[in-house]
Amino acid sequence: DAGVTQSPTHLIKTRGQHVTLRCSPISGHKSVSWYQQVLGQGPQFIFQYYEKEERGRGNFPDRFSARQFPNYSSELNVNALLLGDSALYLCASSSQTTSTGVATEAFFGQGTRLTVV
Amino acid sequence: AQSVTQPDIHITVSEGASLELRCNYSYGATPYLFWYVQSPGQGLQLLLKYFSGDTLVQGIKGFEAEFKRSQSSFNLRKPSVHWSDAAEYFCAGHNNAGNMLTFGGGTRLMVKP
Numbered sequence: 001d002a003g004v005t006q007s008p009t010h011l012i013k014t015r016g017q018h019v020t021l022r023c024s025p026i027s028g029h030k031s032v033s034w035y036q037q038v039l040g041q042g043p044q045f046i047f048q049y050y051e052k053e054e055r056g057r058g059n060f061p062d063r064f065s066a067r068q069f070p071n072y073s074s075e076l077n078v079n080a081l082l083l084g085d086s087a088l089y090l091c092a093s094s095s096q097t098t099s100t101g102v103a104t105e106a107f108f109g110q111g112t113r114l115t116v117v
Numbered sequence: 118a119q120s121v122t123q124p125d126i127h128i129t130v131s132e133g134a135s136l137e138l139r140c141n142y143s144y145g146a147t148p149y150l151f152w153y154v155q156s157p158g159q160g161l162q163l164l165l166k167y168f169s170g171d172t173l174v175q176g177i178k179g180f181e182a183e184f185k186r187s188q189s190s191f192n193l194r195k196p197s198v199h200w201s202d203a204a205e206y207f208c209a210g211h212n213n214a215g216n217m218l219t220f221g222g223g224t225r226l227m228v229k230p
Binding site: 004033035041042043044045048056058088090092105106107108109110111113 | 153159160162163207209218219223
C-alpha cells in the first residue's frame with residue numbers, strides 16, 4: 001500500500017509569490033495534518049483537517065490556508081511568501097482524530113522542501 | 118501549556134553501546150506519546166507509541182520506551198546501537214483535543230565506529 005505522498009518534493013519560489021503544496025493520505029485515512037519544520041527544529045503544527053472540516057489551526061499567519069477534498073487529499077497554500085517560510089513542509093495522515101474518542105498515530109510523508117529566495 | 122522537551126541536542130555513542138534519549142512532557146492529563154526518527158532530508162518514521170496500559174512499549178528497529186508518570190518522562194532506549202541508527206530523533210505528544218502533535222526540538226544521534 002502507498003504511504004502518504006506529497007508533491008512536489010522540492011520547490012524554489014521568490015519572495016511575494018504564492019505556493020500550493022499537495023498531499024495524498026494513506027488509503028482509508030480521513031484526517032490530514034500539516035507541519036512546518038524549519039532547519040534544526042522540530043515540526044510545528046499548522047493545520048488539521050478531518051472529513052473535509054478544519055479541526056485545528058496552529059499559530060501561523062493568515063497567509064497560510066489549507067483545504068481537504070472529498071477524496072481526503074489536501075492542499076496547503078501560502079501567500080506572499082517570506083524568506084522565513086523556507087522549510088520542510090510535512091503532511092501526516094491518521095485514520096481519525098482523538099476528538100472522535102479514538103487514539104491513533106500519525107504517518108508522515110517525505111515532505112516538500114520549500115526554498116524562498 | 119502543553120510541551121515536550123528533549124534536553125539533549127546532540128548525543129554521540131559508540132557502535133554496539135547502549136542508548137537512552139530523554140524526553141519530558143508537560144500535559145494536564147496523560148498524553149499520547151510517540152517517538153519518530155528522521156534521516157537527513159526525509160520525513161518522519163514512527164518508532165513507537167504509548168496510548169495507555171503497559172508503561173514499557175516496544176517499537177521497530179529494536180527500540181523501546183518507558184512511560185514514567187512520576188517523572189513526566191518517556192525516554193527512548195536501545196541496548197546496542199548500529200551505525201544505521203544515526204539520525205535525528207523526535208519525541209512528540211498530543212492529548213484528547215485531537216491529533217495535533219507537539220514535538221520536542223529533537224536529538225541528533227551520531228554513532229562512532
